[in-house]
Amino acid sequence: xxxESSLKKWAEKSLGVPFKSSRACIEGGNWCDLTLKSSExxxxxxxxxxxxxxxxxxxxxQSIIQGKNxxxxxxxxxxxxxxxxxxxxxxxxxxxDDTEPPENxxxxxxxxxxxxxxxLTKKAKLGRSAGEIIASFKDVTLKVPRGxxxxxxxxxxxxxxxxxxxxxxxxxxxxxxxxxTLPTNAIxxxxxxxxxxRQGQTTYxxxxxxxxxxxxxxxxxxxxxxxxKSKYISKNGQQLLKAEMEGKTY
Numbered sequence: 001x002x003x004e005s006s007l008k009k010w011a012e013k014s015l016g017v018p019f020k021s022s023r024a025c026i027e028g029g030n031w032c033d034l035t036l037k038s039s040e041x042x043x044x045x046x047x048x049x050x051x052x053x054x055x056x057x058x059x060x061x062q063s064i065i066q067g068k069n070x071x072x073x074x075x076x077x078x079x080x081x082x083x084x085x086x087x088x089x090x091x092x093x094x095x096x097d098d099t100e101p102p103e104n105x106x107x108x109x110x111x112x113x114x115x116x117x118x119x120l121t122k123k124a125k126l127g128r129s130a131g132e133i134i135a136s137f138k139d140v141t142l143k144v145p146r147g148x149x150x151x152x153x154x155x156x157x158x159x160x161x162x163x164x165x166x167x168x169x170x171x172x173x174x175x176x177x178x179x180x181t182l183p184t185n186a187i188x189x190x191x192x193x194x195x196x197x198r199q200g201q202t203t204y205x206x207x208x209x210x211x212x213x214x215x216x217x218x219x220x221x222x223x224x225x226x227x228x229k230s231k232y233i234s235k236n237g238q239q240l241l242k243a244e245m246e247g248k249t250y
Contacts, residue, residue, distance in 0.1 A: 025050035034093070036119055057124035064165055069094055069113050077195060089198060126168070134222050137249070143188070144208040145199055155231070160207075167197050179250065187211045187250045211250040219245045 008019035043052040095113035149160040160167040178190040191207040
C-alpha cells in the first residue's frame, strides 16, 4: 500500500492522470471473460475481479474462425527480435454458444464467436471495405497453402480469403515471382514471401497458385484515371493498369 500511495501521487502530479489500481490474476486458468475495449482486448477472471492480460489491437495480424466456437488470433512479429527468440504468435480461444435457445429456430441469431470475430475485426481494423478493393479474382486454386481462395487487391496489400483461413499480405513482403509450365499445361505462379505467412505453427515462405494455361478473364479496375497514371506505373513511367483489362488469368 505504501508503494501504491507513492505511485498515485507521482502519476497525478507528474502525468496529470488519475491513478487506478487493478488486481492481477496470478492463479492461472483455462476460462476468462474477454472484453473488447476501445483500444485493446482485455481478459479478466471469471468473477471479473482480477485482470489476466490485455492485448493492444495494434498487435493483431488477423482473427480467423477456425471452426464452430473457435477463433485463432495471429499476432504481428515483433521488430528487432532475434530469430531464436520465443514470441507469442498465435492464441486460440473457445467461445461457447448462448445457453438460451433462439426465439426463431428458422432464423438463428449470429453465434457469439462470429459476433466476437466481427467486432474484433472492426475494432482492430483487420478488414478492408469493399470500396477499397482495386481488383478481385474468385476461386483461385492454391497448392500452397492448399485450398481455393478469393484474391482481393488493395493499394498496399492483397488478401487471400478462404473458407477457413484469411491472409493479409503486404506487397513489400513479395521478394520474387516465378512462372512455371506444368506437364498438364497448367501454369504454376509462385510468390516468394519474406517474412512468411503463418498458419498455426506452420509458416509458408511461398504461395503457389495454379491457373489454366489458356483461360482468359476480364477485370474492372477500381481506381481513378489519375491514380492509374501516377501510382500504378512501372519504373520507367509506363502505365500498368487500365479501367478495363483482359488477358490470361495468370
